[in-house]
Amino acid sequence: xxxxxxxxxxxxxxxxxMERFQADLNEGTxxxxxVHCLREVSVHxxxxxxxxxxxxDRNIESTNFGPFDSVHIEEEEYVELEGPGxxxxxxxxxxxxxxxxxxxxxxxxxxxxxxxxxxxxQEFANYFGYPFAVYMGDNYCATDYVFEGRDMDYYxxxxxxxxxPGKTSILDLLQQTDxxxxxxxxxxxxxxxxxxxxxx
Numbered sequence: 001x002x003x004x005x006x007x008x009x010x011x012x013x014x015x016x017x018m019e020r021f022q023a024d025l026n027e028g029t030x031x032x033x034x035v036h037c038l039r040e041v042s043v044h045x046x047x048x049x050x051x052x053x054x055x056x057d058r059n060i061e062s063t064n065f066g067p068f069d070s071v072h073i074e075e076e077e078y079v080e081l082e083g084p085g086x087x088x089x090x091x092x093x094x095x096x097x098x099x100x101x102x103x104x105x106x107x108x109x110x111x112x113x114x115x116x117x118x119x120x121x122q123e124f125a126n127y128f129g130y131p132f133a134v135y136m137g138d139n140y141c142a143t144d145y146v147f148e149g150r151d152m153d154y155y156x157x158x159x160x161x162x163x164x165p166g167k168t169s170i171l172d173l174l175q176q177t178d179x180x181x182x183x184x185x186x187x188x189x190x191x192x193x194x195x196x197x198x199x200x
Contacts, residue, residue, distance in 0.1 A: 003104040003137040003183070007121050008145075009096055010130040010152040015056060018079055018091060021127070025052045025083060030127065033119045034087075041085035052083040078147060090143060094151035097142050098124060104137040104183060108174045115194070122191040134159070135170070136186040159186050 013021065028035040042049035056079045081089040086101030098121065107114055121133040134156070136142065145155045159166070163185045167173050173183050 003139045005100060005102045005104050005107045005117065006136055006138040006140075006142050007098040008134040008142050008152070008155060009098060009121070009125050009128055010094065010132075011091070011096055011128040012130075013091075013128070015079065018081070019054060022052050022054045022081060024127075025081075031120075031123050033116070033123050037116060037120060038083075038085045038087065045085070050084050052081060055080045055082075090146050092146045092149045094149070095146060095155060097146050098133075099138065104139075105174075105181065107135075108170060108183065114170060118189060118191065118194055121189065122194055125191070132188055132190045134166075134186055134188050136173075137183055140186075156188075 024030050025034070038049075056077065058077050077092070079089075079091040081091070088099050088101075090097045090099070100117065100120070102113065102117060107117055121135075122131070125131050125133050130152075134142075136159075140162075142155075145158070150158075166188045167185050170187050170189075173185055173187055175182050175184070
């Protein structure tokens with residue numbers, strides 16, 4: 001099985017705010033790059049065209065929450081938001097993982113795809129109010145940190161411990177070997193050079 005793109009973003013939303021986020025995604029007006037991308041995907045893969053749906057659950061039980069439960073997301077809880085085109089989010093109370101079902105290698109080598117995906121992540125990051133995202137392949141288990149209820153400070157401290165400082169460019173994540181390519185480490189994107197359509 002191949003490695004997919006993964007982005008970790010910080011947020012400060014409770015469950016009601018996540019429901020608003022879901023409604024805003026379904027409406028689409030706040031996310032023009034997302035809407036454009038998902039329209040392209042649905043042309044080629046109509047079965048992936050669907051509305052965004054939200055599910056709240058616990059790690060320690062498989063009991064769904066009712067409409068009168070607390071809006072605060074507790075440490076042992078997570079929220080899944082699944083949408084069209086294979087796009088999905090996994091939230092805890094502090095961070096979320098955005099998974100668009102795009103291959104990590106494709107993101108690293110395809111400049112047009114890279115710019116598009118960075119612009120999409122920028123729309124989400126700006127909506128959440130924390131304008132950066134951490135990229136790495138999903139084989140490095142970012143999902144585990146979400147399920148464990150970790151926050152961004154903990155996550156970045158762990159990345160520093162495991163891999164050292166983040167790469168200075170996305171291209172630095174790709175390493176050629178005798179048998180192909182490999183990727184190790186992570187990149188923290190502050191979207192600084194994205195305004196003019198450039199990529200890292």
